[in-house]
Amino acid sequence: MNIRHLRHFVVLAETLHFGQAAKRLHMSQPPLSRQIVALEEYLGFELFQRHSRAVSLTPAGAGFYQQTKRILDELDFAVRSAQAMARGERGELRVGFTMCAAWSILPELLAVFGEDFPDVAVTLHETLPRDLQGALLSGDVDVGISFPVDVGNSLMYQPLFCEPLCAVLPAGHTLEASESIRAEALANDSFITFPASTAPELHDAVMSCCQRAGFTPNIHLQTQLQQTIVNLVARGLGVSLVPDSMRRMQLQGAVFKSLEWSPLVEQGLFWSANNHNPCLAPFLQTALKRYPQTASA
Amino acid sequence: MNIRHLRHFVVLAETLHFGQAAKRLHMSQPPLSRQIVALEEYLGFELFQRHSRAVSLTPAGAGFYQQTKRILDELDFAVRSAQAMARGERGELRVGFTMCAAWSILPELLAVFGEDFPDVAVTLHETLPRDLQGALLSGDVDVGISFPVDVGNSLMYQPLFCEPLCAVLPAGHTLEASESIRAEALANDSFITFPASTAPELHDAVMSCCQRAGFTPNIHLQTQLQQTIVNLVARGLGVSLVPDSMRRMQLQGAVFKSLEWSPLVEQGLFWSANNHNPCLAPFLQTALKRYPQTASA
DNA sequence: CCTATCAATGCAAAAGTAGCATTAATCAAT
DNA sequence: ATTGATTAATGCTACTTTTGCATTGATAGG
Numbered sequence: 001m002n003i004r005h006l007r008h009f010v011v012l013a014e015t016l017h018f019g020q021a022a023k024r025l026h027m028s029q030p031p032l033s034r035q036i037v038a039l040e041e042y043l044g045f046e047l048f049q050r051h052s053r054a055v056s057l058t059p060a061g062a063g064f065y066q067q068t069k070r071i072l073d074e075l076d077f078a079v080r081s082a083q084a085m086a087r088g089e090r091g092e093l094r095v096g097f098t099m100c101a102a103w104s105i106l107p108e109l110l111a112v113f114g115e116d117f118p119d120v121a122v123t124l125h126e127t128l129p130r131d132l133q134g135a136l137l138s139g140d141v142d143v144g145i146s147f148p149v150d151v152g153n154s155l156m157y158q159p160l161f162c163e164p165l166c167a168v169l170p171a172g173h174t175l176e177a178s179e180s181i182r183a184e185a186l187a188n189d190s191f192i193t194f195p196a197s198t199a200p201e202l203h204d205a206v207m208s209c210c211q212r213a214g215f216t217p218n219i220h221l222q223t224q225l226q227q228t229i230v231n232l233v234a235r236g237l238g239v240s241l242v243p244d245s246m247r248r249m250q251l252q253g254a255v256f257k258s259l260e261w262s263p264l265v266e267q268g269l270f271w272s273a274n275n276h277n278p279c280l281a282p283f284l285q286t287a288l289k290r291y292p293q294t295a296s297a
Numbered sequence: 298m299n300i301r302h303l304r305h306f307v308v309l310a311e312t313l314h315f316g317q318a319a320k321r322l323h324m325s326q327p328p329l330s331r332q333i334v335a336l337e338e339y340l341g342f343e344l345f346q347r348h349s350r351a352v353s354l355t356p357a358g359a360g361f362y363q364q365t366k367r368i369l370d371e372l373d374f375a376v377r378s379a380q381a382m383a384r385g386e387r388g389e390l391r392v393g394f395t396m397c398a399a400w401s402i403l404p405e406l407l408a409v410f411g412e413d414f415p416d417v418a419v420t421l422h423e424t425l426p427r428d429l430q431g432a433l434l435s436g437d438v439d440v441g442i443s444f445p446v447d448v449g450n451s452l453m454y455q456p457l458f459c460e461p462l463c464a465v466l467p468a469g470h471t472l473e474a475s476e477s478i479r480a481e482a483l484a485n486d487s488f489i490t491f492p493a494s495t496a497p498e499l500h501d502a503v504m505s506c507c508q509r510a511g512f513t514p515n516i517h518l519q520t521q522l523q524q525t526i527v528n529l530v531a532r533g534l535g536v537s538l539v540p541d542s543m544r545r546m547q548l549q550g551a552v553f554k555s556l557e558w559s560p561l562v563e564q565g566l567f568w569s570a571n572n573h574n575p576c577l578a579p580f581l582q583t584a585l586k587r588y589p590q591t592a593s594a
Numbered sequence: 595c596c597t598a599t600c601a602a603t604g605c606a607a608a609a610g611t612a613g614c615a616t617t618a619a620t621c622a623a624t
Numbered sequence: 625a626t627t628g629a630t631t632a633a634t635g636c637t638a639c640t641t642t643t644g645c646a647t648t649g650a651t652a653g654g
Contacts, residue, residue, distance in 0.1 A: 001376075003300050004611095018632060031612055033633055038610095043376060045383030049573065053621060053631070059574055060383035067375035071368055078364035079298075079340060086342030086357035276346065277356055301642095315601055328643050330602055335641095349651045350600070 003075070005039040006068050008032055009047060013065040016048075016055045088278035090119040095283075096127040096141035098199070099225045101267060104245035105161045105291070106145055112290045113283055120279050128224065129199045136270055142277045143284070144270040147201040151270065158269045158284060160291040163244045164262035165209055168229070169255045170236040180258040183213035183241070190220035192229045192238040205263045206241045212261070230254050300372070302336040303365050305329055306344060310362040313345075313352045385575035387416040392580075393424040393438035395496070396522050398564060401542035402458045402588070403442055410583045417576050425521065426496045433567055439574045440581070441567040444498040448567065455566045455581060457588040460541045461559035462506055465526070467533040468550045477555040480510035480538070487517035489526045489535040502560045503538045509558070527551050 012021040012032065022029040040047050047061035057065060084090040097106050110122060125141050132144040136155060151157050167181055169189075175181050187210075196203040210217045220238050223229060227249060229240045234253035243265050247256045269287055271280055309318040309329065319326040337344050344358035354362060381387040394403050407419060422438050429441040433452060448454050464478055466486075472478050484507075493500040507514045517535050520526060524546060526537045531550035540562050544553045566584055568577055 001300060003298060019630090028613055029632075030614085030634080034611080037633085043383075044380055050632070051620095053619095055632085058383070059388055059576075060379045063382045063388070064375060064379035067371070067378065071372050071375060074364075074371070075368050078361060078368060081364065082357045082361035083341055085360045086340075086355070091356055091360070279356075316599090325644055326601075327603075327645085331642080334602085347601070352601085 001039065001042045003072075005035055005042075006072060008035045009039055010065065010069050010072060012036060012048070012055075013057055013061065016057070018055065084119065086278055088120070088280070088282040089117055091277065091279045092121045092123065093143065093277065093279040093283055094123045094125060094141040095143055095145065096125045096132050096135050097145040098127065098129050098132070098147070099227055100147070100199075100202075100243055100245070101145040102126070103227070103248055104163065104243065105267060108290065109145070109287055113286045116286050117279070117282055120282070130197060132270060136272045136275075139272070139275065142271065142275055142280050145267065146270060147199050147265065147267055149200065149270075154273050156271050156273055158288065159266050159293065160268045160287055162264040162266050164264055165205060165241040165259060166244045166247060166262070167239060167257045167259055168233045168242050168246065169239050169257060170233055171253045171255055172236075173239070173255065175257065176255055178257060180260055182260050183209050183262075184215065186210075186217075186239055186241075187213065187215035189218070189239040190237075191217035192221045192223070192232050192240045193217065193219050194222055194224055194226075194229065198224050202243070202265055205265045208263055209241055209259070209261075298336065298339050300369075302332055302339075303369060305332045306336055307362065307366050307369060309333060309345070309352075310354055310358065313354070315352065381416065383575055385417070385577070385579040386414055388574070388576045389418045389420065390440065390574065390576040390580055391420045391422060391438040392440055392442065393422045393429050393432050394442040395424065395426050395429070395444070396524055397444070397496075397499070397540055397542070398442040399423070400524070400545055401460065401540065402564060405587065406442070406584055409587045410580055413583050414576070414579055417579070427494060429567060433569045433572075436569070436572065439568065439572055439577050442564065443567060444496050444562065444564055446497065446567075451570050453568050453570055455585070456563050456590065457565045457584055459561040459563050461561055462502060462538045462556060463541045463544060463559070464536060464554045464556055465530045465539050465543065466536050466552045466554060467530055468552055469533075470536070470552065472554065473552055475554060477557050479557050480506050480559075481512065483507075483514075483536055483538075484510065484512035486515070486536040487534075488514035489518045489520070489529050489537045490514065490516050491519055491521055491523075491526065495521050499540070499562055502562045505560055506538055506556070506558075 008021070008025055011024050012018065015021040015024065018029050018032055022032040025032065036047065043064070045060050046058050047064065049056045049058055081090060113120070113122070125135070127135055127141070127144065127146075129146045129149055132146050133149060133152070133155060135141045136144050137152070148157060148159070167183075167186060169175060175185055193206060194203065207217075221232060223232065226242050226246055229242060230246055230249050230251055232238065233240055234251045236253070241259070241262075269284060271284070305318070305322055308321050309315065312318040312321065315326050315329055319329040322329065333344065340361070342357050343355050344361065346353045346355055378387060410417070410419070422432065424432055424438070424441065424443075426443050426446055429443050430446060430449070430452060432438045433441050434449070445454060445456070464480070464483060466472060472482055490503060491500065504514075518529060520529065523539050523543055526539060527543055527546050527548055529535065530537055531548045533550070538556070538559075541555075566581060568581070
């Protein structure tokens, strides 16, 4: 039994005329007759009743027609669906990201990707920057969004987005009224930061910002997440320099101030060169389309 | 694309080893390789990743595997189901029957048939004896259960069951206490009968019963159905002779009495010789098995 | 560096499938 | 009743596909 046999059978069942069915199948009538006979012999029962001048379905043939038509449709759908999966237009994509990405580019990336590829199911995984590399290499996630971290040779990186730092102060701070401030003005404040190992690149940016302003920050408290830092600042426990996108976190008691000068902090996409999830390429492409890279580092 | 391609693909997707898959498919390894390549070329994407020493499914291949496996299972089921339909073990059977059959052999026939052929959906159609022939010839029903009526040449008949008549009297009738009665005793009662055209054979039986007893029944009321006759008798409107199986109609006010002599009334199966419903033969066979015919007219 | 394992390829035989021409059967119109 | 037209089946040959055997190519492990 062949798919062709079945397709021929379906057409014949619909036309009930060997000649016309053969025409619709772009073949001559004799082979169609033979195909049907062969199918009947394989199945072990008659599909059609050959009356003198007319052809009609037997009851079993009619039942088989309904099933066969449905199954052929499902097969066609399965083929198209698998082809879409191969093109990455359909499937699953697991995205690992840092909290900072969640406050900056992640929502926009997901919105744009979801518009272009509505049939890709995206699973989100909050990840600390230092865990991202392992998650990518072990295959737990397909793509990561984070500050640049040390990449092994099988990990790829594509920068997407740069933003300055901004200062976050507790309400009532002497600088609350200023439009924008200089980092120097915070030289005597107590700082809330995070361990260098959590996000080296961002840590470097904060430190270089202070160094350029001629002071070493007076570190009072350390935590992991930027959003925790903002929370602590809001409770009056110190000041900090955080990525500008953290402004979106509108928290009573926390005031964000632009810096007159700040290094740029970069975020981008990481992925494993060994990952063959076909949804990965479309995601990278969509991300680049949304955040075009003018030739820079 | 061929069903064989798909079956080969499914086995390979399960073994992930060309050699073992080929063995399970009772073929050698090279044609299997070629089949898979051909399938991949037809589909337009890779189903498997060929690593140095291992074979693994691509994401699209994994999706296609699930669909394909399900579809092949459905196809196998459709084939078996259609084969069962061709054998008459599955399908639909429309049974036309008279009210008298409903009171006598129909329930037993349906019970026996339902046990042997649980997957045949039986549709019941109450029919007046005179309408049965038309329903059979037009294909509205597949088989009829009735008294023998005039059969055309394309209508087949198989007798199944014979039963005597019995008398039905209103409660309080002078014969109420008798164990069994002679028809002569009803010579002066007013009779409730039915038109000869409704069921000629049964009508003949009633008339011949009275004739043999030496009287012509004094017909007071006529209706179509035996059950209506019994109802009218129960309301004291007369007496009647009805098939013995009508005793099952236990109606207050109606008393059934055996006759010391009665002609036998026959019921049997009718069907059209042109009807090719495969469920018909199993039904006839089951009926004959339940009501075996000792060689008689 | 060699060997074992596994998938791919070359090639010839076999099987299956197609089309053309023709036959067989039956209905419709003389 | 006879003829003609229509429709499905059959005979036959050419072509395509599929198979198995033998072999090659590639790679991981000893």
